[in-house]
Amino acid sequence: MRRLRPASSVVVGIDGSQSATQAAVWAVDEAAGRDIPLRLVYVIDAAGVPDTGAELADLAAARSALDGTQRTLEATAKPVKIETEILWGTPLTKLSEQSRSAAMICIGSMGIKHACCGEGSVARALPGLARCPVAVVHRHVRRSPSPDTEAIVVDAENDHVLQHAFEEAKLRRAALHAVALWHAEIPEDLAGGNRLARAQLDRRITHLRRMYPDVVVESAAFHGDLCSYLAELGQSVQLVVTGVNGQRDHLGPLQRVECTVLTVHGNHL
Numbered sequence: 001m002r003r004l005r006p007a008s009s010v011v012v013g014i015d016g017s018q019s020a021t022q023a024a025v026w027a028v029d030e031a032a033g034r035d036i037p038l039r040l041v042y043v044i045d046a047a048g049v050p051d052t053g054a055e056l057a058d059l060a061a062a063r064s065a066l067d068g069t070q071r072t073l074e075a076t077a078k079p080v081k082i083e084t085e086i087l088w089g090t091p092l093t094k095l096s097e098q099s100r101s102a103a104m105i106c107i108g109s110m111g112i113k114h115a116c117c118g119e120g121s122v123a124r125a126l127p128g129l130a131r132c133p134v135a136v137v138h139r140h141v142r143r144s145p146s147p148d149t150e151a152i153v154v155d156a157e158n159d160h161v162l163q164h165a166f167e168e169a170k171l172r173r174a175a176l177h178a179v180a181l182w183h184a185e186i187p188e189d190l191a192g193g194n195r196l197a198r199a200q201l202d203r204r205i206t207h208l209r210r211m212y213p214d215v216v217v218e219s220a221a222f223h224g225d226l227c228s229y230l231a232e233l234g235q236s237v238q239l240v241v242t243g244v245n246g247q248r249d250h251l252g253p254l255q256r257v258e259c260t261v262l263t264v265h266g267n268h269l
Helices: 018-034 053-074 091-098 122-129 159-172 190-204 206-211 226-233 252-256
Strands: 010-014 038-044 082-088 104-108 134-137 151-155 176-182 217-223 237-243 260-264
Touching: 010 018, 010 053, 010 091, 018 038, 018 053, 018 104, 018 134, 018 159, 038 053, 038 091, 053 082, 091 104, 091 122, 104 122, 122 134, 122 260, 151 159, 151 226, 159 176, 159 206, 159 237, 159 260, 176 190, 176 226, 190 206, 190 217, 217 226, 226 237
Parallel strands: 010 038, 010 104, 038 082, 104 134, 151 176, 151 237, 176 217, 237 260
Antiparallel strands: 134 260
8 A cells, every 4th residue: 555645735725715714724634634834825817917906906805815814724723834825827727736746635615716616616627637635625514512523434436545534534533434335227135235345345444444543444335326325324424535436527416415525536645
């Protein structure tokens, strides 16, 4: 099993929205756990340099948003170095470029510019394009008394995704639910199919249990898709870790979930 690759920083897309600030707060633990900086990036959706009144106003708004988010993060008193940067261009293009060297990119699920929920939004397109893991941080409704009681769920489609999920469970001190999804159209033996899928999954995670002895992990098999499994799980989930299904709009089916979604490519190690 390869080690997760070193990288320069955890990048957060900032646009002045509350959703983006929430993404930055969520990302603090990611940067602190890796002992790397947390870099706040504001992309001004324009070309060239600020030589007009409108561009200067955009620049002032960017600096105000970055400063406000930095103050919020500093108020958490968590040990992380904060960097800020303003870029010019389209948010999707610039954040995709940032992914070449980042450990992770975090964006809000309902931001005005970086992560709106409309067709073609960054939140829906970036996870399928980025060259590092992408976390889309949803505005989470707290349903349990402590984040420590909220589980992490991983769609155990490959070993790379599984390892990232174990890393997240260790970082956030959360229980991990590893689920093997299978999709036979008309299962003749649903119980037997679940037993086989779970046995195969248990064999795959044996070495990860040894690598992460402090992670409490439960395995399961489910006939259906990830959204259906989450609905049936019926308990509080703080994070879903999944792979890329080859579609540009990777998160379409997962837009309904309230928890954060972390998308991992197979080559993100």
